[in-house]
Amino acid sequence: MTDSPRRLVTPESGGGGGRAEASPAVAVQRLTKIFPVPLHPARGIVAVKDLNLRIEAGEVFGLLGPNGSGKSTTLKMILGLVSPTRGRTEIFGRDSRLVESREAVGFLPENPYFYKYLSGEETLRFFGRLCGLRGARLKERINELLELVGLTRARKRRLGTYSKGMLQRIGLAQALIHDPRLVVLDEPTAGVDPAGSREIRDLILDLKRRGITVLLSSHLLAQAQEICDRVGILADGVLVREGHLRELIAIENQTELVIADASPQLVSEIESVINRSNAKLIERRKSTTTLERLFLEATKNDKRMTKSE
Amino acid sequence: MVVIPDSCFVIPSSFDIRASSFIGLMETRYRAFSISRILAITLNTLTELTRLRVFYVLLVFALLLIGSSIFMAQFSFQQEFQILKDVSLGAISIFTSLLAIVATARLLPQDIEDRTVYTILAKPVPRFEYVLGKITGVLLLLAISTLVMSAAFLAVLYLREQAVIHATLRQMVGAPPEQLADALREIRSSALNIDIFPGIIIIYLKACLLAALTLFVSTFATTNIFTIVVMVFIYFIGHLQATAREYWLQEHSSGLLTRVFLAIVALLFPDLQAFNLVDDIVAGTAISLALFIKTALLGIFYTTMYTLLAAFVFYGKEL
Ligand SMILES: Nc1ncnc2c1ncn2[C@@H]1O[C@H](COP(=O)(O)OP(=O)(O)OP(=O)(O)O)[C@@H](O)[C@H]1O
Numbered sequence: 099m100t101d102s103p104r105r106l107v108t109p110e111s112g113g114g115g116g117r118a119e120a121s122p123a124v125a126v127q128r129l130t131k132i133f134p135v136p137l138h139p140a141r142g143i144v145a146v147k148d149l150n151l152r153i154e155a156g157e158v159f160g161l162l163g164p165n166g167s168g169k170s171t172t173l174k175m176i177l178g179l180v181s182p183t184r185g186r187t188e189i190f191g192r193d194s195r196l197v198e199s200r201e202a203v204g205f206l207p208e209n210p211y212f213y214k215y216l217s218g219e220e221t222l223r224f225f226g227r228l229c230g231l232r233g234a235r236l237k238e239r240i241n242e243l244l245e246l247v248g249l250t251r252a253r254k255r256r257l258g259t260y261s262k263g264m265l266q267r268i269g270l271a272q273a274l275i276h277d278p279r280l281v282v283l284d285e286p287t288a289g290v291d292p293a294g295s296r297e298i299r300d301l302i303l304d305l306k307r308r309g310i311t312v313l314l315s316s317h318l319l320a321q322a323q324e325i326c327d328r329v330g331i332l333a334d335g336v337l338v339r340e341g342h343l344r345e346l347i348a349i350e351n352q353t354e355l356v357i358a359d360a361s362p363q364l365v366s367e368i369e370s371v372i373n374r375s376n377a378k379l380i381e382r383r384k385s386t387t388t389l390e391r392l393f394l395e396a397t398k399n400d401k402r403m404t405k406s407e
Numbered sequence: 408m409v410v411i412p413d414s415c416f417v418i419p420s421s422f423d424i425r426a427s428s429f430i431g432l433m434e435t436r437y438r439a440f441s442i443s444r445i446l447a448i449t450l451n452t453l454t455e456l457t458r459l460r461v462f463y464v465l466l467v468f469a470l471l472l473i474g475s476s477i478f479m480a481q482f483s484f485q486q487e488f489q490i491l492k493d494v495s496l497g498a499i500s501i502f503t504s505l506l507a508i509v510a511t512a513r514l515l516p517q518d519i520e521d522r523t524v525y526t527i528l529a530k531p532v533p534r535f536e537y538v539l540g541k542i543t544g545v546l547l548l549l550a551i552s553t554l555v556m557s558a559a560f561l562a563v564l565y566l567r568e569q570a571v572i573h574a575t576l577r578q579m580v581g582a583p584p585e586q587l588a589d590a591l592r593e594i595r596s597s598a599l600n601i602d603i604f605p606g607i608i609i610i611y612l613k614a615c616l617l618a619a620l621t622l623f624v625s626t627f628a629t630t631n632i633f634t635i636v637v638m639v640f641i642y643f644i645g646h647l648q649a650t651a652r653e654y655w656l657q658e659h660s661s662g663l664l665t666r667v668f669l670a671i672v673a674l675l676f677p678d679l680q681a682f683n684l685v686d687d688i689v690a691g692t693a694i695s696l697a698l699f700i701k702t703a704l705l706g707i708f709y710t711t712m713y714t715l716l717a718a719f720v721f722y723g724k725e726l
């Protein structure tokens with residue numbers, strides 16, 4: 099089935115998917131979902147309306163939108179968990195309603211919740227078995243993934259004692275257990291601290307580097323901006339914008355310069371050069387660090403102290 | 408101070424290389440039906456129920472057994488064995504039924520509520536296999552419970568039998584050997600009755616039927632309480648309906664309409680009294696092989712049918 103050695107896709111081949119595959123990773127056509135309202139059959143909640151989407155293999159696609167805009171519903175329909183009212187969805191050319199379309203897909207639901215009574219290790223073993231893994235191969239894979247998400251030390255603990263961020267991590271490990279070609283993540287960084295969410299970002303970039311298609315939903319725009327090749331913006335179930343991130347957000351006629359150690363004279367010289375040309379200086383300000391960077395630096399120091407105790 | 412490093416994703420630089428050993432991972436062809444997937448769900452269900460400590464029910468059974476044997480010391484041995492069998496088999500029947508209903512009622516609704524079902528069905532797992540795995544997990548739990556309770560019961564019965572034999576031997580020192588042999592035979596025959604074993608199998612099948620029916624009810628119930636209440640209701644109706652039917656047929660002519668009505672009632676409320684062979688067994692009536700096979704097949708038929716109905720409803724269910 100997977101005869102194409104996808105790991106040979108090089109980072110240079112970029113977002114468009116280096117090796118052209120016959121069918122896109124995800125194809126969504128005229129997808130509509132209307133949830134019935136009990137006792138009011140005529141009135142339904144339109145969660146998704148006439149959605150068309152095409153995600154090529156190897157892309158990182160971000161589905162953005164405010165709360166209740168239909169992101170989760172769309173992802174669930176793509177995975178065949180919710181049946182569409184109209185329209186169809188395909189994964190690698192196979193209809194989402196077929197069970198085998200899920201063979202090469204890993205899914206992290208929003209606010210994942212697993213069996214509390216299982217330990218992290220048992221959880222991964224369970225999901226691995228569902229994907230047809232077993233024996234030494236499964237064991238090796240479990241160790242690898244626990245290591246990857248940083249839960250090796252908590253592997254024997256029951257999930258009932260895990261924190262929210264740890265649950266998110268085990269959810270991510272579970273989604274990757276069978277080395278899927280498409281990973282669907284519903285708000286992967288919800289409830290994860292800044293360091294953790296940066297690690298998840300790195301992980302997603304790593305998946306991308308290995309040629310794995312990632313479809314994620316988020317309403318954290320800054321984060322999506324960092325990792326997505328393409329984004330779609332949903333509002334009330336309608337796809338209002340869609341395209342390559344760079345093109346969507348670039349302001350064509352503006353350029354930013356960030357200068358370190360510039361003397362006041364240099365700055366005024368640059369300004370006068372600009373004034374003499376027909377360009378226009380729009381803004382001039384001191385660079386600031388981001389709150390995120392500040393937070394990360396501060397907590398990193400903390401950790402070093404506790405470790406040296 | 409213990410620092411759990413839950414905030415350090417280690418992406419080893421060797422990850423790509425190591426992962427490449429899994430290139431063949433997905434080459435295993437997808438199978439539309441997989442015993443190992445079902446087994447994974449079955450064992451998981453069994454683990455869940457075990458860790459929820461449903462087996463505590465068995466402790467209650469043990470206490471009941473001990474309690475009743477203390478109470479019985481005052482009776483003759485025939486009465487004692489009779490009561491012991493009556494109480495134990497009755498308790499096995501009630502406890503397995505109760506376990507079947509309570510353990511099954513929350514299985515699917517809990518998974519749906521916690522959204523664990525999303526994670527499972529997002530894997531290449533057909534919904535039918537999921538339902539099948541869940542029910543076999545319960546059936547396995549019921550089998551273990553039935554075995555444990557039966558073993559405890561038989562052990563107590565054996566111990567009491569030995570005690571009575573010893574007492575009799577002591578009393579009859581010097582009696583003629585034929586008389587002694589007669590007395591011992593009498594004790595043995597009133598203790599263990601070989602018909603007990605098919606009786607226990609039928610009790611198990613009744614519990615299986617109830618579990619499958621509970622699973623079916625839980626696929627459209629809105630709350631667990633609803634499922635349990637409905638099942639308790641069905642349990643009593645199921646036990647009473649045979650009597651009611653006889654009464655009804657005596658009063659009314661058995662026209663077509665009546666028969667159809669009774670058939671529908673029998674489908675919704677299985678005749679549980681038919682699974683109550685142990686009463687006869689304890690009373691000393693031997694059950695025929697034909698009756699045993701007929702009842703067993705009825706149990707298997709009902710269990711299969713309710714499981715299929717549950718799978719069918721679950722298949723079309725919006726999760
Ligand atoms: N099972 C359901 N029954 C009825 N309505 C539903 C159901 N699931 C979702 N909806 C409705 O569909 C709409 C879209 O919901 P959805 O969960 O897809 O939003 P979302 O974009 O994921 O939001 P969030 O960012 O809060 O996760 C909402 O109006 C929601 O109320």
Ligand SMILES: [Mg+2]
Nearest residue numbers: 169170171208
């Ligand atoms: Mg959502």
